[in-house]
Amino acid sequence: MSDELRVHAAHRADMQAKAAADMAAIGIDAAFLDRLVDTFYGRVRAHPALGPVFEARLAGRWPEHLARMKRFWQAVALRNGAYSGRPVPAHLAVSGLSEPLFADWLALFGETLDDIAPTQAARDVLMASAERIARSLILSIFHNPAVTGTA
Template sequence: MPPDLQDRAAHRAEAEAKAAADMAAIGIDPIFIDRLVETFYGRIQTHAVLGPVFEAKLHGRWPEHLGKMKLFWQAVALRNGAYSGRPVPAHLGVSGLKEPLFADWLALFGETLDDIAPSPEARDFLMASAERIARSLILSIFHNPAVTLTRS
């Protein structure tokens, strides 16, 4: 392997190890991420407003979606590159997807974190990440630069 690729690989490995250690210190690890995804999307499925939108898109494919979301949140928290999908195209053209639903999604995510987050620091990290993700999706999907989401 050429030296510059070795350097990049070593740097990436160091960054992943640091992220994993930092997250473990506040209680975020792959086991917690699995629990978070399972709990949150279980609540999504029964949510009066969000449930039908998700079900219309994911009918019969919930296990596949949960697997992707576990990889996605591992990549966000652990910086391990586990997720290689494209979130914006996945959300384009979703029937019933409206900008206000992102606030509902964030509120439910915050409630889930309130119930199961292993520490206040874990809750704050994951909530801030979710807010950034929601803002990015809104900007990409609805082209609305005046996005204001309230923090739960």
């Protein structure tokens, strides 16, 4: 390994350790993120608008989806590189997905955080991330000329 690659790897490891320590200080760790994903998606499945859309896409594949979402949220919060998927193409393939469902998703995510977040800071950090992610997906899926075919 070259010196440049070693320095980059060490820097990345330092950044991951700092992110994990910062998140741990406000109560966010892998165990909490697992609980968040399990609780949230349990609520998604019961939601009158979100449940049918998710079920149509994930019927028989919920365990794989939950594992993927746990890796995703670990990558977001802990910056550990656990997730390497492509969210936009995955969401483009969801039948029945509409822009207003993102507001429902965010509201339910916020309610879940209100109920189980260990601290207000944890709630704020994760909610801000969810809002950025939703905004990015909305723009990419519903307002992107390359996807929608509008100029």
